[in-house]
Amino acid sequence: MQFTKTTEQDSSYDHLEKMSVSELLSNINAEDKTVAFSVEKAMPEIEALIKQIIPKLKSGGRLFYIGAGTSGRMGVLDASECPPTFGVSPDLVVGIIAGGDGAIRNAVEFAEDSTEQGWRDLEEFKVNSNDVVVGVAASGTTPYVISALEACNANNITTGSISCNHNSPLSQTSQFPIEVIVGPEFVTGSSRMKAGTAQKLVLNMISTAAMIQLGKVKGNKMVDMQLSNNKLVDRGIKMLMRELNIEFREAQTLLETHKNVRSAIQHYTHGNKAHK
Structure with a gap:
């Protein structure tokens, strides 16, 4: 050809x-x-x-x-x-x-x-x-x-x-x-x-x-993204608020503690299960 x-x-x-x-x-x-x-x-x-x-x-x-x-x-x-x-x-x-x-x-x-x-x-x-x-x-x-x-x-x-x-x-x-x-x-x-x-x-x-x-997205969210600027930190906080049905301050603290959206979700979910 x-x-x-x-x-x-x-x-x-x-x-x-x-x-x-x-x-x-x-x-x-x-x-x-x-x-x-x-x-x-x-x-x-x-x-x-x-x-x-x-x-x-x-x-x-x-x-x-x-x-x-x-x-x-x-x-x-x-x-x-x-x-x-x-x-x-x-x-x-x-x-x-x-x-x-x-x-x-x-x-x-x-x-x-x-x-x-x-x-x-x-x-x-x-x-x-x-x-x-x-x-x-x-x-x-x-x-x-x-x-x-x-x-x-x-x-x-x-x-x-x-x-x-x-x-x-x-x-x-x-x-x-x-x-x-x-x-x-x-x-x-x-x-x-x-x-x-x-x-x-x-x-x-x-x-x-x-x-x-490879499992790098949850639902339709970039839960493993690097929090490399304020815009992405804000996005991560909003993800946590929606996913976990929590207020801004709690989501902010979670993200500051765990430095990653996926980790924050996992720790929050496991922590809640442990207390039930």
Whole structure:
């Protein structure tokens, strides 16, 4: 089957510089509206990958995202939000970007073209067969990502991928590929737009579904979140007030004592049972 980079095809719009701000926004928004529908078509593949990730995490393995440029940043973003949101170790979900952490802010020239550095970067974390490595690349052709997954396959490490072109080299390398075909970008080739949005949506699904399955959510609440600012402390107090049907002061004292919403709920519930 022939491989075509739809992410690089000409935009459906032309003469962008002649559009008013209103026209630009309307047209960008029209394209953005299609992204969620494109993700929906990939749901079976997304589910298949998540079902590989959950048992690995439950048995002590880790989840790695590896990518370059925008794709790498999306992976780093999702990984970095797991500890504060779900109270997990920063080592559980790890984002790796071509060119190192400096590439999060500034492009590192030709970092994505290396066919050896991706595996070296994974080896620094002592990646092994207990882990899952997900390559993220809008084009599906990034050498840094493909070569990393090839090395993982050779070392019996489960591999997944997220890309936005059909039947890409990355999909052919990955054991559990996800393809979200978003079509040409509003600005030709600017895959930080629809492709980046699609990747963000899929990454949200992967980490959120996995963490819920790991028991990091109670009801619909982030009971394991890190209380790292006043907004989150206030949220935690309100969670306790609703969950335990108690007043503000008691909830505040509970949270100050136990430093964690789940622990506060457990201690309060067990304490009440003990007194009955």
